[in-house]
Amino acid sequence: MFSYIIKRLLHAIPILIGVNLITFMLFFMVNTPDDMARSQLGAKRVTPQMIEAWKVDKGYDKPLFVNDKEEGLGKVTETLFMQESIKLFSFDFGFSDANRNIVEDIKERMIPSLSIALPTFVIALITNISLALLLVLFRGSALDTSMMIIAVMIMSISTLFYIIAGQVLFSKMWHWVPISGYASGWEGIKFIILPVMIGVFSGIGAGVRWYRSIFLEQINQDYVRTARAKGLSELRVLFGHVLGNGMLPILTGVVVVIPSLFMGSLIMESFFGIPGLGSYTIDAIHAQDFGIVKAMVFLGSVLYIIGLILTDISYTLFDPRVKLGA
Amino acid sequence: MTVTFLWTDILVWLLIVALVAWGYVISHSLQVQRQWRAIFKSSIALVSSIVLLVYLVFALLDSVHFHKAKSSEIVSLLDMAFEHRIKETERTYSAPFASYEYTKSLIVKNGVSRQEYLPLKYVNDESVVKLSLLALSIGVGISFFVILLHIVWRKRKGWKRDIPWHTAYITFTLLVLVFTWLYFLSFNYHVLGTDKVGGDVLYQTLKSIRTGVLIGILTTLITLPLAIFLGVTAGFFRGWVDDVIQYLYTTLNSIPGVLLIAASVLLMQVMMDNNPQWFESTQERSDVRLLFLVIILGITSWTGLCRLLRAETLKISQVEFVTAAKAFGVGRFTIIRKHIIPNLMHIILISIVLDFSGLVLTEAVLSYIGIGVDPTMHSWGNMINQARLEMAREPMVWWSLFSAFVFMFVLVLAVNLFSDRIQTVLDPKNNA
Numbered sequence: 001m002f003s004y005i006i007k008r009l010l011h012a013i014p015i016l017i018g019v020n021l022i023t024f025m026l027f028f029m030v031n032t033p034d035d036m037a038r039s040q041l042g043a044k045r046v047t048p049q050m051i052e053a054w055k056v057d058k059g060y061d062k063p064l065f066v067n068d069k070e071e072g073l074g075k076v077t078e079t080l081f082m083q084e085s086i087k088l089f090s091f092d093f094g095f096s097d098a099n100r101n102i103v104e105d106i107k108e109r110m111i112p113s114l115s116i117a118l119p120t121f122v123i124a125l126i127t128n129i130s131l132a133l134l135l136v137l138f139r140g141s142a143l144d145t146s147m148m149i150i151a152v153m154i155m156s157i158s159t160l161f162y163i164i165a166g167q168v169l170f171s172k173m174w175h176w177v178p179i180s181g182y183a184s185g186w187e188g189i190k191f192i193i194l195p196v197m198i199g200v201f202s203g204i205g206a207g208v209r210w211y212r213s214i215f216l217e218q219i220n221q222d223y224v225r226t227a228r229a230k231g232l233s234e235l236r237v238l239f240g241h242v243l244g245n246g247m248l249p250i251l252t253g254v255v256v257v258i259p260s261l262f263m264g265s266l267i268m269e270s271f272f273g274i275p276g277l278g279s280y281t282i283d284a285i286h287a288q289d290f291g292i293v294k295a296m297v298f299l300g301s302v303l304y305i306i307g308l309i310l311t312d313i314s315y316t317l318f319d320p321r322v323k324l325g326a
Numbered sequence: 327m328t329v330t331f332l333w334t335d336i337l338v339w340l341l342i343v344a345l346v347a348w349g350y351v352i353s354h355s356l357q358v359q360r361q362w363r364a365i366f367k368s369s370i371a372l373v374s375s376i377v378l379l380v381y382l383v384f385a386l387l388d389s390v391h392f393h394k395a396k397s398s399e400i401v402s403l404l405d406m407a408f409e410h411r412i413k414e415t416e417r418t419y420s421a422p423f424a425s426y427e428y429t430k431s432l433i434v435k436n437g438v439s440r441q442e443y444l445p446l447k448y449v450n451d452e453s454v455v456k457l458s459l460l461a462l463s464i465g466v467g468i469s470f471f472v473i474l475l476h477i478v479w480r481k482r483k484g485w486k487r488d489i490p491w492h493t494a495y496i497t498f499t500l501l502v503l504v505f506t507w508l509y510f511l512s513f514n515y516h517v518l519g520t521d522k523v524g525g526d527v528l529y530q531t532l533k534s535i536r537t538g539v540l541i542g543i544l545t546t547l548i549t550l551p552l553a554i555f556l557g558v559t560a561g562f563f564r565g566w567v568d569d570v571i572q573y574l575y576t577t578l579n580s581i582p583g584v585l586l587i588a589a590s591v592l593l594m595q596v597m598m599d600n601n602p603q604w605f606e607s608t609q610e611r612s613d614v615r616l617l618f619l620v621i622i623l624g625i626t627s628w629t630g631l632c633r634l635l636r637a638e639t640l641k642i643s644q645v646e647f648v649t650a651a652k653a654f655g656v657g658r659f660t661i662i663r664k665h666i667i668p669n670l671m672h673i674i675l676i677s678i679v680l681d682f683s684g685l686v687l688t689e690a691v692l693s694y695i696g697i698g699v700d701p702t703m704h705s706w707g708n709m710i711n712q713a714r715l716e717m718a719r720e721p722m723v724w725w726s727l728f729s730a731f732v733f734m735f736v737l738v739l740a741v742n743l744f745s746d747r748i749q750t751v752l753d754p755k756n757n758a
Binding site for chain 2: 018027035038266
């Protein structure tokens with residue numbers, strides 16, 4: 001088991017290097033440090049000296065990939081690419097344009113993000129699976145057909161609509177919950193309810209359809225026929241056989257997103273004024289703060305790769321056919 | 327007045343020509359004919375495809391641009407049809423069909439100042455009934471003419487009855503009636519109200535159709551070649567080619583989509599700001615930005631389809647008929663062209679349609695975040711973004727949001743229903 005995990009971790013390294021290369025190309029090659037200096041300094045009459053000074057100040061004064069001035073290994077290491085890569089890999093994201101430590105900011109904002117994302121994830125998982133099982137139990141009936149049509153309709157409405165409609169109905173008209181805001185601890189529950197409900201509801205259409213198709217695929221298999229032939233009730237077939245075997249495809253889709261929950265939801269957080277990583281990113285995008293966006297891109301990729309590794313590990317735990325180290 | 331082509335116009339018309347040509351070529355195959363007949367046997371699929379056609383017509387009408395003589399203005403056919411509503415802007419908000427402004431304003435009359443609802447400038451209450459009747463009769467006329475043509479065509483083709491054409495006729499007539507009525511009344515009213523600066527909401531909503539539809543279809547134009555080429559190559563040749571391609575899409579996939587788009591759009595913005603000399607007019611600028619957005623969306627969204635195609639190609643290239651073809655000495659590229667690609671068609675088609683609806687919704691979210699289309703461009707996302715703040719007003723200004731959401735919902739719902747039908751018919755799993 002341990003060697004297997006190590007192997008998976010090693011597999012992740014080239015991917016991380018690739019991500020790093022893409023981020024670097026995006027942030028430094030499409031827009032060279034000279035361009036950045038010009039748009040940061042703003043004025044039309046920017047002298048080359050000012051640009052050089054800005055680059056030295058930011059630490060961007062080295063060549064991109066190859067440094068001809070250095071000897072030997074220094075040709076590759078004394079470059080902007082190496083310098084930035086090392087910073088990213090050691091999770092040193094530097095300072096934002098507003099001169100705040102990005103790592104500290106991220107640490108601070110992870111909890112509010114999680115307090116929305118985690119409940120949404122768990123509640124959505126439970127509701128979607130139970131609704132899907134219900135529909136599979138009554139498959140082919142009027143309930144199934146009508147629910148599937150409703151599911152398509154729910155899927156076809158923009159999340160923005162659910163958020164706006166939810167805020168207007170529950171906060172503005174009925175005053176059940178505050179319209180936006182955040183507080184930590186038990187106090188904060190009243191702020192969390194609405195975004196969580198909306199998050200669950202807006203995903204219910206696509207979710208139920210997905211789980212239903214997974215269960216339906218299982219239900220046509222031979223082993224289910226055998227189970228029925230043995231005289232098992234439909235409910236026992238469903239919970240004992242179909243749900244268990246449906247877990248595998250479900251794991252592939254679900255486990256991979258778990259680490260990314262830390263990233264929070266961009267629109268949800270900005271609508272509800274939650275000081276999480278989602279709204280952090282949006283603010284950075286609006287302020288064109290490349291440092292933060294770069295950090296978030298890297299962080300998101302790392303979390304996704306962790307998700308991939310977790311998926312592989314969960315496979316070996318749940319599927320006896322997958323052998324370790326194979 | 328001379329015809330001008332914006333970049334996206336060229337692409338969208340090329341795509342339409344290619345689609346028509348492709349449709350003509352494959353329509354000779356009996357199997358394809360049978361599949362499409364099976365798809366349209368469901369009235370839901372038929373109705374949604376007609377709705378889609380209407381949206382497409384609006385998008386295409388808005389994709390024929392003219393350079394106005396003696397000015398640098400670029401207008402489309404749709405702009406020309408709505409010229410009366412572009413020029414006649416009110417002062418501020420007004421509700422749908424209203425004759426007065428939505429909020430009271432301070433006026434001074436004979437030295438006394440009062441709060442009063444001001445009348446709208448470009449609203450004419452007279453002869454509404456007559457105008458509606460005229461609109462409806464013209465609508466009925468148009469739809470009868472089209473339906474008659476279609477019936478004649480069916481007669482010549484041998485009068486098959488398996489497709490529920492009457493449902494199609496009813497849908498078509500209703501749609502034509504609604505739009506002619508809206509159009510005729512738009513001369514007298516702001517049918518869907520006006521926004522903060524008095525712009526006509528109906529016009530904005532119709533203009534947004536092009537943005538939504540274009541993002542949906544042009545993105546697939548970028549996605550498809552990438553996904554098909556890389557997916558098939560990886561699945562067919564295996565070995566190190568497969569490893570490299572897998573590495574490529576895992577890496578790209580691991581960067582969160584929205585953030586990758588955000589980063590790319592931000593950089594593009596900086597680049598365009600640094601080079602203002604590239605564009606002659608704001609329209610060209612926003613058009614290029616739309617094109618960039620489409621390319622970025624395409625680059626970030628080919629990975630899913632590629633993975634599916636790779637897996638399917640792996641499976642197909644093990645099947646007997648491919649082994650047989652190999653044994654006969656058929657060239658590898660002939661095998662790919664004749665045996666692999668045709669068997670991937672259903673996956674490609676399903677994913678095109680599914681992606682389309684996703685992209686329309688994504689556009690709204692991206693524009694809301696501020697990394698979507700140009701803020702000067704009409705799009706549902708921009709409409710929602712601007713109207714969001716109006717929800718805080720008392721009483722609420724709901725019509726901009728409402729129109730954007732309804733038009734978006736109808737489009738996405740039609741696409742989703744259509745894709746469901748395609749999936750049921752084409753997916754071999756369902757025919758077992």
